[in-house]
Amino acid sequence: MHGKVIVITGATSGIGQVAAEQLAAMGARIVLVARDRARGEAALARLREGGPGIAHSVHYADLSRLAEMKRVAGQVAATESRIDVLINNAGAVFSSRRVTEDGLELTFATNHVAYFVLTHGLRERLIAAAPARVVNTSSDAHRGARLDFEDLGAARGYRGLKVYGRSKLCNVLYTRELARRLEGTGITANSLHPGFVATRFGDQSGGPLSYVIRIAKTFAISPEKGSETLVHLASSPEVASTTGKYFYKCRAVPPSLEAQDDAAAARLWSETAKLARIES
Numbered sequence: 001m002h003g004k005v006i007v008i009t010g011a012t013s014g015i016g017q018v019a020a021e022q023l024a025a026m027g028a029r030i031v032l033v034a035r036d037r038a039r040g041e042a043a044l045a046r047l048r049e050g051g052p053g054i055a056h057s058v059h060y061a062d063l064s065r066l067a068e069m070k071r072v073a074g075q076v077a078a079t080e081s082r083i084d085v086l087i088n089n090a091g092a093v094f095s096s097r098r099v100t101e102d103g104l105e106l107t108f109a110t111n112h113v114a115y116f117v118l119t120h121g122l123r124e125r126l127i128a129a130a131p132a133r134v135v136n137t138s139s140d141a142h143r144g145a146r147l148d149f150e151d152l153g154a155a156r157g158y159r160g161l162k163v164y165g166r167s168k169l170c171n172v173l174y175t176r177e178l179a180r181r182l183e184g185t186g187i188t189a190n191s192l193h194p195g196f197v198a199t200r201f202g203d204q205s206g207g208p209l210s211y212v213i214r215i216a217k218t219f220a221i222s223p224e225k226g227s228e229t230l231v232h233l234a235s236s237p238e239v240a241s242t243t244g245k246y247f248y249k250c251r252a253v254p255p256s257l258e259a260q261d262d263a264a265a266a267r268l269w270s271e272t273a274k275l276a277r278i279e280s
């Protein structure tokens with residue numbers, strides 16, 4: 001990975017943090033996108049300790065807000081002339097429904113729209129580095145989820161895990177459509193399930209959901225184990241030309257039938273572009 005530039009979100013904690021550190025140890029230069037300054041600086045310091053001599057950097061943005069997603073994409077694009085790997089990984093679950101200043105449901109905005117907007121904003125930088133890769137952290141929580149295009153904001157019957165599962169279905173469908181649209185550019189796009197991992201995930205969700213997730217996490221795998229598929233997709237020559245697939249335990253596996261629906265993937269793309277006010 002020497003000489004490669006990797007942009008990663010959600011690397012101040014959990015799976016993303018371990019993946020960033022491992023990729024940095026392989027020689028990659030890491031560009032973090034973080035929301036919290038103290039956590040961002042701590043993550044940057046850890047990267048610098050692990051690989052002195054490489055100019056890792058950090059940009060700040062709350063990836064639930066459209067203006068911030070677009071601003072940070074612009075800032076990263078202005079400072080990086082080429083990007084070899086973009087890892088969209090920041091994500092969260094919320095026990096009660098919240099709506100952002102853009103009128104988007106918070107889970108949908110953070111877990112899906114941010115992947116779309118950041119990738120859109122960095123597309124030309126990825127093309128400049130081709131062969132390049134986009135890696136999107138999804139989840140097996142997508143299984144059993146269905147999209148309701150009449151209610152992408154989950155105004156009806158909000159339940160935290162259900163809405164989280166839908167956002168992760170969006171990740172798989174979005175990756176599928178992205179891979180199709182990137183054909184011929186030399187950029188691959190794949191999504192993954194990291195496993196059930198003991199991270200900070202769910203701690204901030206509030207209500208009984210935090211408690212349930214905390215108990216369940218006693219059976220979860222370590223962040224080191226959970227980051228393996230992410231690192232594999234970002235770095236392994238084995239998957240250099242694999243695109244549009246869903247991975248678990250470093251292998252391509254079929255996602256749910258709903259996640260293989262090309263018409264839904266295309267519709268999700270156009271609905272998201274409209275909501276994000278992006279021409280695509």
Ligand SMILES: NC(=O)c1ccc[n+]([C@@H]2O[C@H](COP(=O)([O-])OP(=O)(O)OC[C@H]3O[C@@H](n4cnc5c(N)ncnc54)[C@H](OP(=O)(O)O)[C@@H]3O)[C@@H](O)[C@H]2O)c1
Binds near residue numbers: 011015
């Ligand atoms: N843990 C699991 O069992 C599991 C299973 C399947 C999939 N996943 C997925 O794995 C990914 C990483 O989760 P994790 O388990 O490593 O959880 P985590 O430890 O909670 O890490 C989440 C990361 O996302 C960042 N983030 C959250 N909301 C953000 C926002 N609005 N703007 C910018 N950054 C934001 C967090 O930043 P802060 O440090 O500032 O909080 C943190 O760096 C997520 O996409 C999650 O859905 C997790």
